[in-house]
Amino acid sequence: MSCTSDTHCITCSDEGVSMRVIELLGDGIACCAGADGAPAEVMVDLVGPVEPGDTLLVHAGGCSPNRGRGAAAAMKYVDEYRDAELGRVLAGEIVAIVEPGREYKIMEVCGGHTHTIYKYGVDDLLPANVELVHGPGCPVCVIPMGRVDDAISVAHIPGVIFTCFGDMMRVPGGSGTLLEAKARGADVRMVYSPLDALRIARENPDREVVFFAVGFETTAPSTALTLKRAKAEGTPNFSCFSNHVTIVPPLRALLESPDLRLDGFVGPGHVSTVVGARPFEFIPADYGKPVVISGFEPLDLLQSVYMVLRQLVEGRCEVENQYARVVPADGNPAALAVLEEVFELRPHFEWRGLGFISHSGLKLSAAYAELDAELRFEIPGVRVADPKACQCGEVLKGVIKPWECKVFGTACTPERPIGTCMVSSEGACAAYYNYGRFAREREVV
Amino acid sequence: MSETTTRESEALALIERVRARPAKFKDAQITMAHGAGGKATQTLVAGLFLPAFGGEALRELGDAGIVDGLALTTDSFVVKPIRFPGGSIGELAVNGTVNDLAVAGARPLALTLSFVLEEGLSAEDLRAEVEAIASAAAAAGVEIVAGDTKVVERGRCDSMYVTTTGLGRLDPRASLSTGSLKPGDKILVSGPIGEHGTAVMLARGEFELEAPVESDTRSLWPAVDALLDAAGPSLRCLRDATRGGVASALNERAQASAVAMVVREAAVPVRPPVAGACEILGIDPMYVANEGVLVAFVAPEAAADALAALASAPGCEAAAEIGEVKTDPPGMVLVETAFGGRRVMDLLVGDPLPRIC
Incomplete structure (x- = not known):
């Protein structure tokens, strides 16, 4: 879906879906059913032994990282975490714990959280002095314009089928979007998982199929597993244009920013299923800010906000794990190992609005160089400066609210985005525009 | 109000002014x-x-244009694949046009039918669609009175495209208008939403997902007939919730009448397989196309009778009241989420599911 206006975004897949294993199809693939019983094929290489009846958390067709605990509870998994009555109770506890007159600014790092907050109206349930600031954790939003231009250039190479997640098709580069490139004749196809791209490569042996990989450590294991498969089965016409990034370097860059005013963080849940909770310990240790790693349902977020506030009120400062039902402290060693094998850190990578950040991007390792689109094709690699009017950087850092950007909602809208924050439904600007665009104190009459 | 909320309100007011400007078509290509x-x-x-x-x-x-008491409408069908669980392109081509007449308050009378066929299309496929068209037309009580056939080279169209034009007679009980909504009016939907779009999307097999979902394609005239009987002049407006789904239907009408709407998310009927497939694909069922669901806006005093009448029509057993028309903010549709918060439900941007009708 283009992850369109509504729609949380599979692209970034900081959204995960709970699915039950029906049967094992072999070769690391399992047939799984979602809450409705609909079957889907899922890569399960990373979760250790899987048996029918197990519950998995699935992102972008790759069951990365972790098994949910308690298979029996799984079918009602989603509903339980959306219970309005429990939400009201938690909201009451938040009101009771905050000190009147004190302002609390808490950043949710992950775009999936931003989306949940707006989709369910979670901030409607918070007192006025608790403000949620939307952070840099939307992988679509942090892709610089030059990389989009590079992608378009590859897409236009004769014989190439260029595959990408829906949201990336609408991200403007310096010379239009992939969607416009498609309208001009480039063969750009939307996929839901890197496995889909590999399947297209198998079905079109006379064409070069390139997968435009984006995402944090959440989606990177799915890409890595797909590349392992492609290498093992020898699909010579498949390659990957990697734009995978890692979560810790931008957080550190953010915390170093002199204009930052934050009291604490709601940490990214699904990234943590891969990297674990420990990588975030520098935030309380070096910067004195509490972190609570959170799940993605509205109740998860309310509870995480409550936990951050409780740390602040009690004068504590540590990494807490609200999402312990899926996030182990050490992450997923199998996923980390496959990342280690398939990818290596770039010396630096450019982030939209944040500039170059050292050791923040992943490229294919030497062992996978044959599948690296950046080596297979001529990539212009032109740098495009962010549009002057666009304040994506300040929005990503939480320095300004989306509506404070000079072009928000006027020159920059979801149908004609200038900045990436307006493209993905997980972007702070798009979420605010699509869902939050009414004054909170204004009654509907 | 604090200084910040004042500035935010000003920013939002500016956005609403920008949105209210006449649309300009500036795109370089389609x-x-x-x-x-x-x-x-x-x-x-x-x-x-x-x-x-x-x-x-x-x-x-409106869904049909009105000329001298007659309603006229036309629609092209390019759905891929041409057959999907619960229906096919031929059935869709009849019901889609019949429904555009019905929601304009017109009793469907006759259709014309144009085929664009791809060279190499099997006669068997064509025969199956002709039969589907004949039986859908018979079920809807309309006659096919004229037609046209064109064939294009292989690869220049995808199996077949079908265009139907429909003629209907405005029903004397109907006084419908897109701009007639008043605060307090109730919003009804005629059945579970998102079925057609989900069925077609899954039938394409692109997502390696299967679910027991069938297209809801059907004639909505019996539902409209029942509504007109029950509510008559209190029935303000109807809308066929096809492309863009119920969300788009509501937004269009909110803008046309310069009213606000509040939808109670928990009241909107969505069957679990549709909800599940949409959850996995990250789509809101409110934006998914229907081919047998209408949205009705009814004056409050007639709402209960209208809902009861609607629920007695075939395929509309799950009809529900999902919300209410409000005054302010004009042109905007708000959702009370099942979780207890509020949010905006805007028009669809982009295209989640191309060629679903």
Whole structure:
């Protein structure tokens, strides 16, 4: 879906879906059913032994990282975490714990959280002095314009089928979007998982199929597993244009920013299923800010906000794990190992609005160089400066609210985005525009 | 109000002024989004078609144009694949056009039928669609009175495209208008939403997902007939919730009448397989196309009778009241989420599911 206006975004897949294993199809693939019983094929290489009846958390067709605990509870998994009555109770506890007159600014790092907050109206349930600031954790939003231009250039190479997640098709580069490139004749196809791209490569042996990989450590294991498969089965016409990034370097860059005013963080849940909770310990240790790693349902977020506030009120400062039902402290060693094998850190990578950040991007390792689109094709690699009017950087850092950007909602809208924050439904600007665009104190009459 | 909320309100007011400006069609080329029934489609219609063609009947932007007590409408069908669980392109071509007449308050009388066929199409496929068209037309009580056939080279169209034009007679019980909504009016939907779009999407097999979902394609005239009987002049307006789904239908009417709407998310009927498939694909069922669901806006005093009548029509057993028309903020649809918060439900941007009808 283009992850369109509504729609949380599979692209970034900081959204995960709970699915039950029906049967094992072999070769690391399992047939799984979602809450409705609909079957889907899922890569399960990373979760250790899987048996029918197990519950998995699935992102972008790759069951990365972790098994949910308690298979029996799984079918009602989603509903339980959306219970309005429990939400009201938690909201009451938040009101009771905050000190009147004190302002609390808490950043949710992950775009999936931003989306949940707006989709369910979670901030409607918070007192006025608790403000949620939307952070840099939307992988679509942090892709610089030059990389989009590079992608378009590859897409236009004769014989190439260029595959990408829906949201990336609408991200403007310096010379239009992939969607416009498609309208001009480039063969750009939307996929839901890197496995889909590999399947297209198998079905079109006379064409070069390139997968435009984006995402944090959440989606990177799915890409890595797909590349392992492609290498093992020898699909010579498949390659990957990697734009995978890692979560810790931008957080550190953010915390170093002199204009930052934050009291604490709601940490990214699904990234943590891969990297674990420990990588975030520098935030309380070096910067004195509490972190609570959170799940993605509205109740998860309310509870995480409550936990951050409780740390602040009690004068504590540590990494807490609200999402312990899926996030182990050490992450997923199998996923980390496959990342280690398939990818290596770039010396630096450019982030939209944040500039170059050292050791923040992943490229294919030497062992996978044959599948690296950046080596297979001529990539212009032109740098495009962010549009002057666009304040994506300040929005990503939480320095300004989306509506404070000079072009928000006027020159920059979801149908004609200038900045990436307006493209993905997980972007702070798009979420605010699509869902939050009414004054909170204004009654509907 | 604090200084910040004042500035925020000013920023929001500016955005509403920008949104209220007449649409300008400035795109360099047509993209799939222009056919998705959302914002890009609206811009194309309001920015290019209306300025060129806009007479009085067209400006109403109803599902059918009204001329001398007759309703006239046309629709092309390019659905891929041509057969899907619960229906096929031929059945869709009849019901889609019949429904555009029905929601304009017109009893469907006759259809014309145009085929664009791809060279190499099997006669068996064509025969199956002809039979589907004949039986759907018989079920809807309309006659096919004229037609046309064109064939294009292989690869120049995808199996077959079908265009139907429908003629209906305005029902004397109906006094429907897109701009007639008043605060307090109730919003009804005729059945579970998102079935057609989900069924077609899954039938394409692109997502390696299967679910027991069938298209809801059916004639809505019996439902409209029942509503007109029960509510008569209290029935303000109807809308066929096809492309862009219920969300787009509500937004269009909110804008046309310059009213606000509040929808109670928990009251909207969505069957679990549709909800599940949409959850996995990250789509809101409110934006998924229907081919047998209408949205009705009814004066509050007639709402209970209208809902009861609607629920007695075939396929409308799950009809529900999902919300209410409000005054302010004009042109905006808000959702009370099942979780207890509020949010905006805007027109669709982009195209989640191309070629679903």
